[in-house]
Amino acid sequence: MKGTMGKVLRVDLTTGDIRQEDIPDEVYENYLSGVGLGAHYLYKHIPAGADPMGPENILGIVSGVLTNTGSLVTGRWMAVCKSPLTGGWGDANCGGTLAPAIKQCGVDAIFFTGISPKPVYLYMDSAGAELRDAAHVWGKDAVEAEEILQQECKTKKTPKVAVIGQAGENKSLISGIVNDAGRISARSGVGAVMGSKRLKAVVLQGSGKTEIADGDGMKAYSKEVATKVKNANLPKFFKGFLFPYLGLLMSKQKKVSAMDGMLAAMINKKYGTCVVNTMGMTNGDCPVKNWQGSVVDFKKKQYKKLNPDNVLARETRKYHCSSCVIGCGGICDISDIKGGKYAHTHKPEYETCSSFGCLSLNDDLDAIFYINEMLNRAGMDTISAGNTVAFAIECFENGILTEADTGGIRLKWGDADAIIALLEKMITREGIGDVLADGVKVASQRIGKNTEQFAVHVGGQEPGMHNPKLDPLLGIHFSDPTPGRHTIGGAIYYNSMHLWKEVSWAPEVTKYPKAEEYIPSDREALKSIAGTAYKMLTDSAGGCFFAMILGVDHWNLFKMLNMATGWDLSADEYMKIGTRIQTVRQLFNIKHGVDPRDSIPTGRVKGDPPLTGGALKGITLDIEEMVRLTWKNFGWNENTGVPEDKLINDLQLNELIE
């Protein structure tokens, strides 16, 4: 089928058997590629009750339909598996340059089963694939291992590498898979699954092309997108100190209206995501002090140290992911920090700045840069690790953990050195690090003593650094089959995507009181469903979240998919595919015994108890009712979250789930 390679590679690590499998066109027609292909494949092939760390689990390295097609901002790859962190569906995605390399090797995905008797890596080029001994890189951090493997496998061009660090080798349930020297596919514990299989790395060196149906059309459309993005630039007067004021404006807004997503590209081009470091303090988006505090606890004199301009001050060069015209990435010089242990690091994302900033009341930006590199190399998810550190500090503050437990570390809010010392133990699983290395839910179970009250998670996964009390739709998205994810959607994103111009059932955003977003309604539920379905399409195409929120006026996924595949599907027909993918992700959880109701945010995340200060004080979301209405409108049982028979018939899923 045009746009795809039509086959996948299946690797049995127990036996060493490697073979290619043809994928029928009807699978692509119903699921596209990327996360859709992964959801179909894993639902079909992972037996119910399979141990996520056992040989029956499947780890997929998956590319998108639009990747390597000449389309723009479609260079993200996905890791898919049964998550050891939540027990249900697991996926995570990442940019860099790896995604096209998968298709250049002639396949849309590589699926690993079994467990290797010794550490190995997979080498693949256009001619074939083989497993190679990885003893010499086992124990190395992700950046070191990538450099070594690139050197030894280099031929005409430098190969692309996906690799785990020590956290993945040690099967930390909050570990991810790293590529491009420190970018990480971080969530769902995908690194732990790779480590459990003793698979250190995947090295890709193909040169194949991807045929598409309308190359000229795609080229012209890409030029149109590129021109718009190129022209969208922040004026010079716009400086980082202004973001808290922009946040204040957001917090005062009384009305909701459609926004132009292209303008967000201006910010992302210059700063990347770190603008939220300070903007999120004044509008309440940033979680503070393990989700129990506000700007009252992390005041301006502290948060201003995380000013986005201070982040950019260390940026020595900007970079773009494969096929990207936005270019939110950057490389930062950190050779003067902590004795110069690391020369440089990727520009820390907002998530990292927040999870090791306001969440633990730490205003030491240099320490955040250092932690960023340390965790990228170890292959540990900064969101989950940050939540876990904040949890540990609160346990220590309440006398539940002591210096005897921590190996002499005195944990206190804002102590960067103590945070770094704790993280070092988590990476190596030394002492208290072994207790904490699997995230807050497992840690609270191990520690006991009523510490679950401090363990902030959604369905077992630590939430992203965005407060649903600012954007209730985000709270609905937190109940995703990969719970706690901030990158499914939210009202602020929906308002910029303009899906209603293409999708007949997507509610139009005209202008209405912001307060209505807090009231459970069918309209908000449908916004959530439309946003989710479109995100599933984006993840199946290899698209980037920041392209998605440009909106269909500027980055029209439906149009690009038709040009790549040669189909002539309407937006509604594509959204049915997105709905199908999301429903299969939900069905995967049900098959594996995960109760969807356990993925509904509770406690501090929903505002129970409510905050006592800041822009969001006094707010408790009626998130249960919001999720109930979403499930009902989806065609899932409104009380249990189980997809109803009617929907299963409509989506033609009977054969898959039998």
Place this chain on the structure above:
Amino acid sequence: MRIRVYAASFCSFENIDRDGYMVLPDGAVLDDVYKRLQVPWLYRRIVFATVNYKKVSLKTRLQDGDVVSFLSALGGG
């Protein structure tokens, strides 16, 4: 003439129709849009708009079909 306006949420929407368009007399400039949206003067330095995705001055003359967009801040990570 009609121009498409993506206004910030704190603006007045009185002069924007349901489809997001504002009707202006021929010869109108960007500053006229700010006035009709009642953008507070103090916010002018931090809230700016583009015309057809280009930064222009407040005195820029608008054309029928132009797109005026206000900066929107979207998070992520």
